[in-house]
Amino acid sequence: MAGGxxxxxxxxxxxxxxxxxxxxxxxxxSVASFNLILHLxxxxxxxxxxxxxxxxxxxxxxxxxxxxxxxxxxxxxxxxAIGLTGNxxxxxxxxxxxxxxxxxxxxxxxMHCPTLGEVLEKLCHYQDIACEGxxxxxxxxxxxxxxKLQVTDEEIVESSYxxxxxxxxxxxxxxxxxxxxFSAEAIHFAYPLPGDREEYGRVFGTSQLHFRxxxxxxxxxxxxxxxxxLNANPxxxxxxxxxxxxxxxxxxGSNTLSYRVRQEIYRSLKGEEPGLPSIARSLAMSERSxxxxxxxxxxxxxxxxxxxxxxxxxxxxxEPNLSITDIAYLLGFSEPAVFSRTFRKWTGSTPQAFxxxxxxxxxxxxxxx
Numbered sequence: 001m002a003g004g005x006x007x008x009x010x011x012x013x014x015x016x017x018x019x020x021x022x023x024x025x026x027x028x029x030s031v032a033s034f035n036l037i038l039h040l041x042x043x044x045x046x047x048x049x050x051x052x053x054x055x056x057x058x059x060x061x062x063x064x065x066x067x068x069x070x071x072x073x074x075x076x077x078x079x080x081a082i083g084l085t086g087n088x089x090x091x092x093x094x095x096x097x098x099x100x101x102x103x104x105x106x107x108x109x110x111m112h113c114p115t116l117g118e119v120l121e122k123l124c125h126y127q128d129i130a131c132e133g134x135x136x137x138x139x140x141x142x143x144x145x146x147x148k149l150q151v152t153d154e155e156i157v158e159s160s161y162x163x164x165x166x167x168x169x170x171x172x173x174x175x176x177x178x179x180x181x182f183s184a185e186a187i188h189f190a191y192p193l194p195g196d197r198e199e200y201g202r203v204f205g206t207s208q209l210h211f212r213x214x215x216x217x218x219x220x221x222x223x224x225x226x227x228x229x230l231n232a233n234p235x236x237x238x239x240x241x242x243x244x245x246x247x248x249x250x251x252x253g254s255n256t257l258s259y260r261v262r263q264e265i266y267r268s269l270k271g272e273e274p275g276l277p278s279i280a281r282s283l284a285m286s287e288r289s290x291x292x293x294x295x296x297x298x299x300x301x302x303x304x305x306x307x308x309x310x311x312x313x314x315x316x317x318x319e320p321n322l323s324i325t326d327i328a329y330l331l332g333f334s335e336p337a338v339f340s341r342t343f344r345k346w347t348g349s350t351p352q353a354f355x356x357x358x359x360x361x362x363x364x365x366x367x368x369x
Contacts, residue, residue, distance in 0.1 A: 027153040028068035029131035032104035035062055040097045041081040054080060071133040071155050078161040088195045091161045092203045095168030100176060106130050109240040112232045116178055117225030120147060126244045128251060134162055141219050143185050148217035160194045163216050171204055178227040184220050188213035257293045258304060265308045273332030276301050310346045317355045324351045
C-alpha cells in the first residue's frame with residue numbers, strides 16, 4: 001500500500017489478514033489442495049487459468065494461503081479435467097505428482113513427526129485443514145492396521161474422485177516420509193472398479209485390490225507404525241502443531257454466527273462504522289435474531305465490532321505507508337483523536353507509540369538473522 005486518500009483506504013479494506021476466505025456453513029478445502037489438482041491438470045496439457053475461468057473461481061484466491069474453496073468446486077474441477085483429458089484415472093495420479101512442501105501447513109507438521117504412527121495420528125486429527133468432507137480414521141484390522149476413509153459431505157457426489165485422490169496422496173506421502181520403507185498389504189474400495197485394475201495396482205504398489213468392499217482404506221502391517229520419519233526435527237514439531245491447532249480452531253469457528261458476523265464487519269469497514277442493521281441485512285436475518293444467537297455464543301455485537309476494529313488497526317499500523325488518519329477513517333472513527341483514545345483503551349498504547357514499537361521490533365528482528 002502506498003500513500004493515503006480514498007483509493008488507498010478502499011484498497012486497504014480488501015486486504016484484511018488472518019481470515020478464512022470462504023462462506024461459512026459449508027465444507028471446504030484449502031487453496032493449497034486445490035492448487036495441487038491444478039498442477040496435476042497442467043501436467044496433462046490443461047491451462048490452470050482456463051480451468052479456473054470455466055469453474056468461476058477467482059484466480060487471485062489461489063495465491064492466498066488462508067483462502068478456502070467449497071468442496072463442490074473440487075468435484076467440478078475433477079469432472080472438468082477428466083472430461084478434457086479423457087483420462088478417468090486422473091485422481092489416482094495426484095499422489096505421484098505431489099511435492100510435500102506444496103501441501104502447506106499440515107505437510108510441515110507431518111514431516112516432523114517422529115514415527116509413521118504419529119504421522120497418521122496427526123493426519124486424522126488435523127486433516128480438515130487440507131480438506132473437509134472426507135473423514136480418515138485409524139482402526140485395527142484382521143490383517144494389521146487400517147487407515148479408513150469415508151465421505152461425509154453430501155456435496156461429494158463422485159466419491160471415487162475424492163477417495164482415489166486422497167488415498168493416492170496418503171500412499172505416496174507414507175512412502176516419501178519413510179524413505180520408501182512403507183508398503184501396503186491391501187487396498188479396499190467401497191465402490192466398483194472405475195477403470196483399469198492394473199493401473200490401480202501400479203499406483204498403490206500391490207495386487208491386493210478389493211472393490212465393492214465394506215469400506216475404503218489402506219491395510220498395512222502394524223510394525224509400519226514404528227517406522228521413523230526421515231529428517232524429522234523434534235524441535236520444529238511443537239511449532240508446527242501449534243500453528244495447526246490454532247488454524248483448525250479458527251476453521252471450526254467458521255460455523256458459528258459470531259464468525260459470520262465478524263466476516264461481514266470486516267467486509268463493511270470502508271470508512272464508516274458498520275451498524276447492526278446493515279449487518280443484519282447482509283446476513284438476511286433480523287437484528288433480534290442476531291442478538292439472541294450471539295447471546296447464546298456468549299458475545300455481543302459491540303464486542304465483535306471492537307475485536308474486528310482492534311485487529312484491523314493493529315494489522316494496518318504495522319504497515320508504514322498508511323497514515324494514522326487514514327486508518328482512523330477506514331475503521332469508521334469520526335476523528336483521529338477518537339481513534340487514539342479507543343486504541344489506547346484496547347491496548348494500553350497510543351497508535352503512534354504502537355507503530356514506533358513495532359517498527360523497532362521489526363528492525364531488531366531482521367538484524368538477528
